[in-house]
Amino acid sequence: MACINPDGTLTVSAKAILSALSSPAALEKVAKSTDLPLFRIRSSIREMLEAGLVEKEEGKYAATKLGREKIEGGKDDQVKTDL
């Protein structure tokens, strides 16, 4: 997975994306605030949805409880990794 390292920690770009999702946001807004291209945001969000780090609500995306814990550095072992 491009967002989650084999040891379960997040990549730098994944942390940036999750941080931008501390409150619900559209993907275009996340692309602007992280300075990452929109295709990277879409691809990463897909992975993070699968891993339970992000949820979608009314067309916007937000970090889940697990996602917020990941940015704060705790409970790494709860993330599904794909080794």
Add this chain to the structure above:
Amino acid sequence: MEEKVISETKETVSMPRLGESAPAFEAVTTQGTVRLEDFKGSWLILFSHPADFTPVCTTEFMGFAEIHPELKKREAELLGLSVDSVSSHIAWVRNIEEKMGVKIPFPVIADLDKNVATLYGMIHPGESKTETSRCVFVIDPEGILRAMIYYPLTTGRNMQEILRLIDALQTTDKYKVATPANWEPGEAVIVPPPNTQEMAEERLKEGYECKDWYFCKKKL
């Protein structure tokens, strides 16, 4: 007399066509798994190269990296491809940065199963049965294939032509005009020829720079 039956197997090669939806795909790249739909809303330049760690391809990758900022200004993304593994791609782009001082900012598809290469007709067996030729596919923000360029294995592509092509397509979309041979941004464009006799007669009175009723240019 014994009859010999000669069976011939012909492979059908699919080729995408201009003006139609570009074939959808999901692929592993150096920047994660991407789908064609991830690029919706941006222009996409999908290009293939024959193989990693080869000299012509290295010069091309440096060339693509050089025009990347210009493409971003035009809201266009780059996506490379070859029939190599993602580890090979990673090693090669790291090598380019280390040895040539050029960072490769765009993702590169590891098309080991030739899925995308087959969908886009990138493999030309007359040249190579295993390597992709030097192909460029320009896909617009709606996912429509707008232009294709095919170069042989021996010949590196011209990056300025790719920029010129994007400029020409975007100018066509914005102003509903065509662009003449060797057109560069800022130069006069072609006004689409009239469709009726009445329009042809009026055309010459419309203030364009005309050689004849069917051949009129204007400055934007």
